[in-house]
Amino acid sequence: MEEEGISTTMKPLLSHTEKHFTAGEVVRDIIIGVSDGLTVPFALAAGLSGANASSSIILTAGLAEVAAGAISMGLGGYLAAKSEADHYMREMKREEEEIINVPDTEAAEIAEILSQYGLEPHEYGPVVNALCKNPKAWLEFMMKFELGLEKPHPRRALESAFTIALAYIVGGLVPLVPYMFIPIARKAVLTSVVVTLVALLFFGYVKGHFMGSRPVRSALQTAFVGAIASAAAFGIARVVQA
Structure with missing residues (x-):
């Protein structure tokens, strides 16, 4: 039985909603920032406490460390993300030149990649031909499946820097709060x-x-x-x- 051209066997598939976690890069930045934010100021405060420093001195040093650490960690995150973006652009330009200069070799690489997924020549042949007719899709395919590179978000570097720095501040303030109230x-x-x-x-x-x-x-x-x-x-x- 079919309704409006859709068979009943397809209905469970259409009603199925997949749930995947797609914010991995943001979570990674938060983990980096909070992890260091909790441990480094904590260790500094504990070390100064062991040296019999006063709470005011520990708090001042701790806040200075949190500020410096947030700037340093944020800058590190920015440079890392920027390096990834630069690497992607370099590889994309090189791959684009290869598609233009040696298209047969690149087409053979598509076939080899698809064959690794168990496809036979008569199955992946139409896919290879279709990609060769669409240079943009061809380039994206090679970047993802040959080089294993995902195109970075244009604002990834700034977002990474801000996320890591903010996470570091949040984590760094936790061990310092008691020194604000206990002299x-x-x-x-x-x-x-x-x-x-x-x-x-x-x-x-x-x-x-x-x-x-x-x-x-x-x-x-x-x-x-x-x-x-x-x-x-x-x-x-x-x-x-x-």
Whole structure:
């Protein structure tokens, strides 16, 4: 039975909605920023607490580090994304020249790529011919399936820089909050440890959830790395002071 030219066997397919996570680059930037933001200022504050610095000094140094770290991390994200975009453009220009100068070789590469997916010559032949008639689609196909490169978003570099910097600031303020309200550094550091470890556990859990790994395991690993970093900084400060 068919309704309006659509068979009943096709209806389940038309009503099916696929759910895929497509914000991987943004999440990656957030992970980079928050991870460093939680651990680096935390380790700095713990180290200064081990050196018996006052809460005001620790807070001042911590805020300065957060500002400098956000600028540095944001710049690093911008340069990394810009390098990826430049690399894509270079490879695209080279591939475009090859399509113009050696079209037969490039067409043979299309056939080879499609054959790796189990297609026979009589099956991929029409696809090769169709792509050869459409230079733009041909170029996009070669970039994606031969070189494994995805075209970057035009604003990717700026968005990456802003996302990483903002995530670093958000993460960096967490371990410093106790020093804003507790004037005695040795008491503030204990609160900072608890607050930061909770934040690391929560962040690690969320990270694991979005990245497809085990959330609990990710939470424990993230908290463990942060604890090691702060313990090392605290111990070094105590040794230097002694």
